[in-house]
Amino acid sequence: MSAQTLPELPAYSLAISKINLRMAGGWYLLLSLEPASAAAGVDHLSGWAGWPRWELSGFLKADSPWVAVFDGKRRALQLVARPAVGGRGSVDALLDCGEGIPLPPALWELVGQQQRVVLCGPVHGDPTGTNLRAAEQAGELCAIAAPVMLT
Numbered sequence: 001m002s003a004q005t006l007p008e009l010p011a012y013s014l015a016i017s018k019i020n021l022r023m024a025g026g027w028y029l030l031l032s033l034e035p036a037s038a039a040a041g042v043d044h045l046s047g048w049a050g051w052p053r054w055e056l057s058g059f060l061k062a063d064s065p066w067v068a069v070f071d072g073k074r075r076a077l078q079l080v081a082r083p084a085v086g087g088r089g090s091v092d093a094l095l096d097c098g099e100g101i102p103l104p105p106a107l108w109e110l111v112g113q114q115q116r117v118v119l120c121g122p123v124h125g126d127p128t129g130t131n132l133r134a135a136e137q138a139g140e141l142c143a144i145a146a147p148v149m150l151t
Contacts, residue, residue, distance in 0.1 A: 010040035014095060015127050018110055019118055029110045033121030041122045042140040054143035056136050064144040068117045072150035075108045076100030116145045
């Protein structure tokens with residue numbers, strides 16, 4: 001019997017910042033994903049996750065099943081997930097932040113003000129205007145506006 005090699009799972013590193021979406025009412029918390037494995041990237045985000053391509057000047061899809069889960073008491077990001085397809089009570093987690101990633105007060109304020117966050121990727125490097133535009137111009141930038149869930 002030969003050993004079976006399991007497929008590599010998509011993995012991402014996370015950058016947390018903010019983005020000004022003038023046509024959507026101002027500043028939003030931005031959670032940008034950088035591929036950290038060969039299986040991660042535009043095909044995974046547009047295929048499995050169902051995130052549409054995004055032009056920075058365009059509107060974001062806001063009816064996605066993805067949610068950003070925060071610990072309200074600790075003001076920390078815990079999870080980015082959606083209900084699993086056909087799974088009763090289970091979730092598909094794109095990011096699991098374990099104990100959570102605490103947000104500085106200025107970014108936490110955006111979570112409360114907008115009640116949505118921008119999830120985008122793949123972005124190589126920090127989510128600067130230059131890196132976001134590079135991903136957009138390559139036709140690879142995917143994004144959604146995800147509702148916030150507080151626990």
